[in-house]
Amino acid sequence: MIENMKRLVTSTPLHLVIIVIALIWLLPTLGLLVTSFRTPGAVVGTGWWTVFEHPFDFTQYTLQNYQSVLTQQGLGRAFINSLFVSIPATLIPILLAGFAAFAFAWMDFPGRDYIFMVVVGLLVVPLQMTFIPIYRIFAQLNLAGTFPGIWLAHTGYGLPLTVYLLHNFIAGLPSDLFDSAEIDGASTLQMFFRIVLPLSVPAISSVFIFQFLWVWNDLLVALIYLGGSPEVAPLTLKVANLVGSRGQDWELLTAAAFVSMILPMAVFFGLQRYFVRGILAGSVKG
8 A cells, every 4th residue: 555655656746747748739739629610700809718718609619611621622622632642652551561571571582681771771861862753754654643653652752661660570570470380381471461460460550650640741742743733632732722822811721730630630549559569569579
């Protein structure tokens, strides 16, 4: 009992500090959410925190902001475009990286270690150096301004990191599993799909979060390879255009920003139980 009390007393200050830091980080998001539901007059006249003085005064709230950005401003189409970009551009590199990480970790072939070093070394290559040559290739192949083009671009840019992260996890799997599977007559593909993939769910989930959030929030790569065409423009381009064309109408900007945040937040909170496990899984061996 005394030990429990000592632990509670010693841990309370740390918990309070963590709670305070969390609240400070949440304040901008809370202000964004509240502002996105306020009327234009309320946004111009008072700060968002004043809603707590009369929280049940529904005259200062409206859904018109979201209706406007989703229909009149075209964010509804941009949201669908972002899904068309993000889902394949996340799944394709993870699948390829899974095969590559398994090969680098458990298969012997000439130059394996040197090839892996080259792949990891690509992490330090700035993306800006590749834009012009890759865009020229895409233009010749008629891939510029298309979804397959941006899928290939994000796959190439995301593979080095995903291979590195998955390799660290897969290399730490017990070798007895593969020895037993090989004795039982399992092929390489069977070992990959029946052993490696099920055991690598935490690492795959962590990599999925990294890759999906990067692709979803990307502006530069989408601007280069997709351009500004409304038919293929993702959310980031639409929100950037709203910011650049409006010096007022803050309520529309906050609504647009919150629309772009909804899905990444859902993905992160939905997979958060795997996140720490996947990050730490390949950090130690024993």
